Amino acid sequence: MSAEPLRLEWHVSSKVVIVGGGVIGSSIAYFLRLSDPTVSVTVIERDPAYTRSSSALSAASIRQQFSTPLSIQMSLYGIEFLRSIGERLEVDGAKPAIDLYEGGYLFLATPSGEATLRENHALQTSLGADITLLDKPSLGARFPWLNTDDLSAGALGETGEGWFDGYGLVQALRKKAQALGARYIADDVTALNREGRCITGVVTSRGETYACDVIVNAAGPWARRVASLAGIDIPVFARRRSIFNVSSPAKLERCPLLIDPTGVYFRPEGATFICGTSPSPDNDPDDLPLDEVDHALFDDVIWPTLAHRVPQFEALRVEHCWSGYYEYNVFDQNAIIGHHPEVDNCIFANGFSGHGLQQGPATGRGVSELILRGRYLTLDLSALGFDRVLENRPIVEKNVV
Structure with a gap:
């Protein structure tokens, strides 16, 4: 469906490092391990208690009342995911509950x-x-x-619209991702090792370096700082x-x-x-x-x-x-999802501007497809790519809340 080109040749030992373990990063980790258990997934989260996490501190709601087709479609999948969270994210017989209430x-x-x-x-x-x-x-x-x-x-x-326990959602995604084999590291990213058009390693404050074939920036409000480590400016x-x-x-x-x-x-x-x-x-x-x-x-x-x-x-x-x-995208208040044209193996999932919890499942599914297959297979998220920022083509959303 997508115009995204196939970027890399994948193999069973591919290593994916995700910076940020909130609902976006944990959703990506969950879908990656669910889709291909041979892929190594490491999530680096500097606030493992989520005391300052947007996922835990938001009003935690979901709606389809947007003015752009893609946002509506992402949230339609989001409500489908939330309704079936007990079955999807069950771990050792324990089914998570997020108190979803479709009050509209x-x-x-x-x-x-x-x-x-x-x-x-x-x-x-x-x-x-x-x-x-x-x-x-x-x-x-x-x-x-x-x-x-x-x-x-x-x-x-x-x-299909209402509210829920946002902290419960991020915990359920995290626990399921871990149960599927994703590794979570409590640390802060301080440097990225870049060689030409690729990021080869992620360096943390403890001096550890995590080699990667792909890095995903899911750092929420701190996305701009992480992007700057790769020499990229992002308007978040x-x-x-x-x-x-x-x-x-x-x-x-x-x-x-x-x-x-x-x-x-x-x-x-x-x-x-x-x-x-x-x-x-x-x-x-x-x-x-x-x-x-x-x-x-x-x-x-x-x-x-x-x-x-x-x-x-x-x-x-x-x-x-x-x-x-809010991880606020000052360019057009919509998410930036996908590659940057200057770095082949760096994928962004940032700038949701208050929509991250409801769009997290669709983002996790889409980014996992982009990583594993080189293109979007279900819902085409390419309209949210970085190119629109560089080419000054904002997406106009009339229902910004």
Whole structure:
């Protein structure tokens, strides 16, 4: 299916080193070992407890409500994978559970955004996504707690969208990859040995060198630093996103994950709710400390928006909060997957910009195909290749959250 050329001649002793053991790296390791147990897979993860991992700190949700066909298709495979995770990732009779709840996404639109919502809905349903378009009266009837005064339409995922335990997913992928024979190393990558167009070894802070036939950069928010070790610049930066857990006397029946036209979101979390939004572009610098949550964003933007959209949220209290990093692709907020034209055996899987958990299974499957067969066999991910960055061909995603 793919235009990706066959890069290397593979043999049974091929060595793959993956930098980063979050959901992307562990998914790649899982699919590699599942597809070909003769391939040596080493995953180097500097934070084995995942205390700063985007996989563990995100709002952990999945949707098909994107505006590009490939993102929709990746998440359609993602929900298929998550629904069958117990069987897929079973280890020694123990089936992992990630508490997948298909509560749906509800994207809301004002009159100025209705045409885009309808256009996106037509594309999503044409690809098999189970999304219902709701007009203003239907929104009010289905969600009587919702203020619809300034709305004209909404799009609701009836099935296939919702939320889950992100930390549980990355642990399940890691354990299954290890059970299949992948080796995990707790260390930090400090250098890459490059000879011409190939990376021959990965050097860690302990002075160990891991020889490789292929290296995969799945380093998440730290992808740019790892790429720079090979002399490559990648437009992926660590952007802080704060999440707030709030309690409220509000009784919101059948509450989905709601995306306000402003970009503020909230969803149920047991008896409470979690909420957040992206800061304005002029207040979104790189590498902000994760232990400094953006309380002003909650006070100035999130709470007023919640109280407007759901009047019952006038009364709420922050119970706790935290921050995690988006591996933010500043070029077009979509993943960069595949080879760089200057390095034959270096594969990138970076820049998911908040979509990594849901797109991880499709990425793992696709990258394993690229490594083992030299091309994509199932879903063609070549549109996400590095060439588009170098040639200034951004993918425009209208539903960035």
